[in-house]
Amino acid sequence: xxxxxxxxxxxxxxxxxxxxxxxxxxxxxxxxxxxxxxxxxxxxxxxxxxxxxxxxxxxxxxxxxxxxxxxxxxxxxxxxxxxxxxxxxxxxxxxxxxxxxxxxxxxxxxxxxxxxxxxxxxxxxxxxxxxxxxxxxxxxxxxxxxxxxxxxxxxxxxxxxxxxxxxxxxxxxxxxxxxxxxxxxxxxxxxxxxxxxxxxxxxxxxxxxxxxxxxxxxxxxxxxxxxxxxxxxxxxxxxxxxxxxxxxxxxxx
Amino acid sequence: xxxxxxxxxxxxxxxxxxxxxxxxxxxxxxxxxxxxxxxxxxxxxxxxxxxxxxxxxxxxxxxxxxxxxxxxxxxxxxxxxxxxxxxxxxxxxxxxxxxxxxxxxxxxxxxxxxxxxxxxxxxxxxxxxxxxxxxxxxxxxxxxxxxxxxxxxxxxxxxxxxxxxxxxxxxxxxxxxxxxxxxxxxxxxxxxxxxxxxxxxxxxxxxxxxxxxxxxxxxxxxxxxxxxxxxxxxxxxxxxxxxxxxxxxxxxx
Numbered sequence: 001x002x003x004x005x006x007x008x009x010x011x012x013x014x015x016x017x018x019x020x021x022x023x024x025x026x027x028x029x030x031x032x033x034x035x036x037x038x039x040x041x042x043x044x045x046x047x048x049x050x051x052x053x054x055x056x057x058x059x060x061x062x063x064x065x066x067x068x069x070x071x072x073x074x075x076x077x078x079x080x081x082x083x084x085x086x087x088x089x090x091x092x093x094x095x096x097x098x099x100x101x102x103x104x105x106x107x108x109x110x111x112x113x114x115x116x117x118x119x120x121x122x123x124x125x126x127x128x129x130x131x132x133x134x135x136x137x138x139x140x141x142x143x144x145x146x147x148x149x150x151x152x153x154x155x156x157x158x159x160x161x162x163x164x165x166x167x168x169x170x171x172x173x174x175x176x177x178x179x180x181x182x183x184x185x186x187x188x189x190x191x192x193x194x195x196x197x198x199x200x201x202x203x204x205x206x207x208x209x210x211x212x213x214x215x216x217x218x219x220x221x222x223x224x225x226x227x228x229x230x231x232x233x234x235x236x237x238x239x240x241x242x243x244x245x246x247x248x249x250x251x252x253x
Numbered sequence: 254x255x256x257x258x259x260x261x262x263x264x265x266x267x268x269x270x271x272x273x274x275x276x277x278x279x280x281x282x283x284x285x286x287x288x289x290x291x292x293x294x295x296x297x298x299x300x301x302x303x304x305x306x307x308x309x310x311x312x313x314x315x316x317x318x319x320x321x322x323x324x325x326x327x328x329x330x331x332x333x334x335x336x337x338x339x340x341x342x343x344x345x346x347x348x349x350x351x352x353x354x355x356x357x358x359x360x361x362x363x364x365x366x367x368x369x370x371x372x373x374x375x376x377x378x379x380x381x382x383x384x385x386x387x388x389x390x391x392x393x394x395x396x397x398x399x400x401x402x403x404x405x406x407x408x409x410x411x412x413x414x415x416x417x418x419x420x421x422x423x424x425x426x427x428x429x430x431x432x433x434x435x436x437x438x439x440x441x442x443x444x445x446x447x448x449x450x451x452x453x454x455x456x457x458x459x460x461x462x463x464x465x466x467x468x469x470x471x472x473x474x475x476x477x478x479x480x481x482x483x484x485x486x487x488x489x490x491x492x493x494x495x496x497x498x499x500x501x502x503x504x505x506x
Contacts, residue, residue, distance in 0.1 A: 038500035152405035155438055163478070164485045173488040185408055195493060204500030208493025219489045225416070227484040232417045234480070235426040236472045240448060240461025247291035247457030 001188035002149035004033055004048035005158065005175045006115045006127040008139050012168050013117050013125055013198040015205075016175040017048050018149075018183065020190035034194040035060060036205050039067050039076040044118045044203045045084055046196055050148040051112030051132065058095045059088065059112065081126050082136065085116045089134030096132065113148045118198065125200050153185040154178030168197060173220065176210065180221055191217070254441035255402035257286055257301035258411065258428045259368045259380040261392050265421045266370050266378055266451040268458075269428040270301050271402075271436065273443035287447040288313060289458050292320050292329040297371045297456045298337055299449055303401040304365030304385065311348045312341065312365065334379050335389065338369045342387030349385065366401045371451065378453050406438040407431030421450060426473065429463065433474055444470070 001022070007014040017034040031053060037045040047063075049056040066074035078084045096110040103110045111132035119125040128136045129146045139146050145158050154177075161174030172195065183189045191212040196205045210217050254275070260267040270287040284306060290298040300316075302309040319327035331337045349363045356363045364385035372378040381389045382399045392399050398411050407430075414427030425448065436442045444465040449458045463470050 036499045041501040044500045152438070153408065155406065156409065156434055159437075160481050160485055164482045166485070169490070170485065170488075172491050174485060176491055177485075177488070181409055184412075185405070192494075195491075202501065204498050206493075206496065206498050208496035210491075211494055214494055216489070216491045216493075220491065223487070223489055224484065227480070227487070228413050229417045231477065231480040231484070232413055232419070232423065232427060232430075234476070235423075235430070236469070236476055237422070238425050238429055238448075238463070238469045238473065239467075240459075240469075241445075241464055241467055243459065243461035245457050245459050246289045247297040248294040248455065 001186060002033055002050040003151070003154065003179060003182045003186075003189040004050055004115055004148045005154070005178060006046075006048060006117050006139070006146045007158070007161065007171050007175060008117075008125070008127050008144040009166065009168050009171050012200050013046070013127060014168060014171045014175050015046050015048060015115075015117060015196035015198070016179055017194045018179060018189045019192050019194065020188060021053050022188050025187070030192070032194060034196055034207075036196065036207065037063065037067070037075050038203070038205075039072065042203060043075070043120045044198065044205060045075050046115075046117045046198070046205060047088065048115040048148065049112055050114075052096070052108075052110045055092065055095050055099070055110050055112040059091045059114075062091050062095070063088070078120065080123060081116070081118060081120050082128065084118070084120070085128040085130050085136040086134070088114050088116050089130045089136060092130065092132065093134040115146050115148055119200070119203060125198065150182055150186050150189050154182040157181055168199070172197060176217070176220055177224060180217065180224070193217075254439060255286060255303040256404070256407065256432060256435045256439075256442040257303060257368055257401045258407070258431060259299075259301060259370050259392070259399045260411070260414065260424050260428060261370075261378070261380050261397040262419065262421050262424050265453050266299070266380060267421060267424045267428050268299050268301060268368075268370060268449035268451070269425075269432055270447045271432060271442045272445050272447060273441060274306050275441050278440070283445070285447060287449055287460075289449065289460065290316065290320070290328050291456070291458075292325065295456060296328070296373045297451065297458055298328050299368075299370045299451070299458060300341065301368040301401065302365055303367075305349070305361075305363045308345065308348050308352070308363050308365040312344045312367075315344050315348070316341070331373065333376060334369070334371060334373050335381065337371070337373070338381035338383050338389040339387070341367050341369050342383045342389060345383065345385065346387040368399050368401055372453070372456060378451065403435055403439050403442050407435040410434055421452070425450060429470070429473055430477060433470065433477070446470075
């Protein structure tokens with residue numbers, strides 16, 4: 001499994017990906033799932049991937065191949081971000097199709113999902129989710145984030161980020177909180193975590209890694225646990241509607 | 254979908270079930286998924302159900318039929334709680350098998366899962382999860398709760414209940430918190446919620462309903478949202494490991 005988050009804020013974009021891959025619980029490895037392409041000073045793309053690792057890697061190699069050609073194409077020439085999403089979707093379906101006959105013989109699925117985000121020229125920065133079938137959706141204005149992989153455990157923290165009207169720094173904290181919740185609940189999602197922060201108009205990504213023993217991760221977990229336990233202990237009483245008792249009459253009644 | 258929770262505390266058991274059933278998003282209804290059987294003063298059973306509604310109802314009817322017989326069997330005569338779990342498991346597989354040929358023709362699945370909890374005589378109260386195949390597991394000592402249905406969104410709150418060493422009253426609040434998180438994220442889980450509280454040795458269940466507009470539900474949601482937003486705003490800063498920048502050189506550098 002995998003867990004990748006992309007968030008669109010007023011002042012920029014936040015990307016966070018785990019690095020755990022597994023082919024069965026006895027075959028765990030660490031691979032980057034957050035990839036950056038900056039083929040020209042006026043454009044920056046971030047790709048996050050979930051699904052078949054071989055497909056993901058071949059898609060990345062084909063993107064690099066198109067960029068390295070004497071006459072570069074693909075991410076070097078798209079004029080809009082949605083064209084980058086369609087381009088990645090096309091490569092993804094082509095790669096998956098080229099292996100599907102062999103993979104289906106062993107019951108495997110060669111498909112992959114991607115998040116494509118970034119900015120091209122002066123166009124508004126955005127984030128897209130690219131389905132295994134090659135089509136895409138944008139993040140909505142009401143819920144300006146996207147998730148791929150194991151999305152359920154960490155949704156509360158992302159909803160909270162939106163509700164709390166997060167700026168970029170706050171959104172980073174909430175994305176990491178969402179990642180921690182997920183990694184805690186699902187062994188197939190794990191550190192290190194790759195974090196990318198994009199500020200509108202910069203065409204550059206500040207990127208870094210959070211290791212399992214990073215003071216920032218340890219401190220964030222501690223702060224949440226302390227705060228949640230405090231919350232649990234200060235909740236209002238629950239009073240039933242229509243209360244009644246079934247079963248044995250208690251002694252003395 | 255469905256969401257049912259059962260928790261085993263030092264001093265008793267807590268049961269909480271939603272009531273929403275759906276056959277597609279355009280066919281939503283409300284059915285009880287928490288059922289109580291108190292066939293004698295020395296025994297009390299709580300059943301929670303997920304899965305095929307028709308199977309669930311036929312299992313309940315067969316339990317009632319066995320209890321109403323001139324010579325009652327089933328829940329009236331089991332000597333241990335695990336025997337009740339096996340009994341429910343046997344009925345469940347029998348009912349599902351009796352309809353499987355017809356159901357499989359329309360691609361439907363007639364299976365159901367159950368939680369069986371309660372107390373028989375002086376035996377320790379316990380909770381069991383009964384699989385569609387008729388076998389069962391107990392809750393573990395480390396994580397003394399069970400979930401059936403849509404289990405992922407609400408797991409954090411149950412983990413927190415354990416971590417915060419909840420007593421029964423506290424566990425009720427955390428179960429309801431877990432239910433609210435889940436109903437918020439998944440439309441197929443919804444109020445009213447049926448709550449049952451069992452105190453060890455009582456052989457009786459305090460039972461009641463929480464409606465969507467119950468002051469207790471509204472107040473609990475408000476308390477959590479306020480507390481979580483406060484938590485989000487007081488989180489420690491995230492500092493990257495290995496920070497670097499990719500892409501265009503920022504102006505002035």
